[in-house]
Amino acid sequence: MDNLGLIGMISVATAGITIGLGAIGPALGEGRAVAQALAAMAQQPDESNTITRTLFVGLAMIESTAIYCFVVSMILLFANPFWDYVVQKAGG
Amino acid sequence: MESLDLMGIKDISPDVLVFWSWHWAKLNATIVYTWIAMLLLTLGSWLATRNLQAGRKLSRWQNFLEVIVTAMRNQIREIAQRDAAPFLPFVGTLFLFIALSNLLAIIPGWVPPTASLSTTAALALVVLIGVPIYGIQSRGFKQYLKLYVQPSPIMLPMNLLGELSRTLALAVRLFGNIMSGTKIAAILLAITPILFPVVMQALGLLTGMIQAYIFAVLAMVYIASAARIQQEREQKTH
Numbered sequence: 001m002d003n004l005g006l007i008g009m010i011s012v013a014t015a016g017i018t019i020g021l022g023a024i025g026p027a028l029g030e031g032r033a034v035a036q037a038l039a040a041m042a043q044q045p046d047e048s049n050t051i052t053r054t055l056f057v058g059l060a061m062i063e064s065t066a067i068y069c070f071v072v073s074m075i076l077l078f079a080n081p082f083w084d085y086v087v088q089k090a091g092g
Numbered sequence: 093m094e095s096l097d098l099m100g101i102k103d104i105s106p107d108v109l110v111f112w113s114w115h116w117a118k119l120n121a122t123i124v125y126t127w128i129a130m131l132l133l134t135l136g137s138w139l140a141t142r143n144l145q146a147g148r149k150l151s152r153w154q155n156f157l158e159v160i161v162t163a164m165r166n167q168i169r170e171i172a173q174r175d176a177a178p179f180l181p182f183v184g185t186l187f188l189f190i191a192l193s194n195l196l197a198i199i200p201g202w203v204p205p206t207a208s209l210s211t212t213a214a215l216a217l218v219v220l221i222g223v224p225i226y227g228i229q230s231r232g233f234k235q236y237l238k239l240y241v242q243p244s245p246i247m248l249p250m251n252l253l254g255e256l257s258r259t260l261a262l263a264v265r266l267f268g269n270i271m272s273g274t275k276i277a278a279i280l281l282a283i284t285p286i287l288f289p290v291v292m293q294a295l296g297l298l299t300g301m302i303q304a305y306i307f308a309v310l311a312m313v314y315i316a317s318a319a320r321i322q323q324e325r326e327q328k329t330h
Contacts, residue, residue, distance in 0.1 A: 050170070053309070060306040064261050067268030074275070078104045 004086050011083060015076040022069025029062045101278050104271060106203045107210055122208040129193045129205065160188075164308075171309065172316040178229075179315060182222060186215065187308035194270060194300025198293070204300070207271045209263065216263035219311045220255065227318030239318065262310060269303045270296075 001009075037055040041048050103109070106121035113119065140153035150158070164184045168176035193204045193211075205211045227236040240251045273296030281289040 053167075053170075056302065057306060057309055057313070060265065060303075060310070061261075063269075064265045067265055067272075070272055071264060071268045074104055074271070078102055 004090055007080075007082050007086050011076045011080050015073040018069050018076070019073040022073075023066055026062050026066040030059055033058050033062060101282060104275065105208045105210075106205065107208050109203075121203060122205045122210055125193070125203060126205040126211065129189060129196070132196075133188060133192055167309070168312055171312045172319070178226070179312060183308050183312050183315070186219075186311055187304055190215070190266070190304035190307055191301060194304055195297065197274065197300065198297060203274065204270050206266055207274050209267045212263040212267040212270075215266070215307070216259045219262060219314065220259045222311070223255075223314050223318050226315045230319035236318065258310075258314065262307060266303055266307055269299050273299055 033055065037051055040051050044051075106125065109121035111119050111121065111124060136153075137157065140151070140157050143151070144154065145151070161180075161184070164187065165176045165180055168179050168183060172179060190206055193206050196202045197204050206215075224236065227239070230236075231239075241248055242251075273292075277289050277293045277296060280292055
């Protein structure tokens with residue numbers, strides 16, 4: 001297989017694997033975080049506002065790793081410099 | 093299906109859509125949409141605060157603005173544990189700008205300027221510069237620099253790296269969330285019946301609001317941690 005096909009195939013496969021594996025960890029972490037937050041709210045209902053705010057901030061931090069994986073996957077599919085290079089060489 | 097968007101489905105950033113260029117300066121879609129958002133915010137606020145009333149007969153827009161400003165001030169006071177006045181303009185503007193850019197995505201043809209890494213990087217850099225300014229203003233130059241060698245001078249590279257990485261995280265988090273919202277709606281629009289893109293667009297609006305809130309809250313948390321211990325020192329001397 002020539003460079004064009006090889007780079008295309010590996011980019012697409014890696015993009016799929018990146019986002020597939022990258023979504024597992026944050027999902028598990030966020031599930032645990034929400035479960036703990038609910039338990040805390042059940043124990044202290046009048047602190048709900050603080051707990052909710054802290055929960056959202058924590059969820060955003062955990063979500064960041066999933067977002068990094070998504071951005072890498074998008075770059076591999078839509079803004080791939082290696083793909084652009086081989087396409088340019090094949091065309092030129 | 094004819095798309096109402098100006099961007100192609102393959103573009104991941106509004107930076108590529110250039111309206112006008114002159115030598116090296118490019119007027120791209122990100123800048124134009126940022127200007128529109130700024131115009132809307134300024135015009136809306138000016139129109140609502142033209143005749144401020146202090147009594148019971150408030151206009152609806154003044155009431156609305158008061159609700160927003162009061163909510164922001166209370167949140168800031170809870171996080172900073174002190175008077176919110178020095179922080180409200182900065183953090184409030186961050187929240188309002190990001191929230192408006194994300195909320196206007198409901199209008200066809202609008203691409204949120206925060207869907208471009210340029211905008212989110214700029215906002216994160218503003219926070220990066222603002223945190224030391226607030227810290228120095230609150231604690232003094234030497235006391236603020238001492239923060240970087242807490243708890244021991246070996247931690248200096250870690251603290252510096254931590255500052256840079258959390259700035260990067262702010263930028264990429266906002267960019268990734270908003271860009272993914274627009275991309276998913278666009279891609280689904282090309283392949284599924286209209287119900288699914290509509291649902292994804294609604295989810296995109298929700299995450300846009302949440303991300304605006306989180307950006308502002310995180311900026312406030314960083315500022316509060318840099319401007320904090322003065323309170324404890326004052327309490328100890330009493």
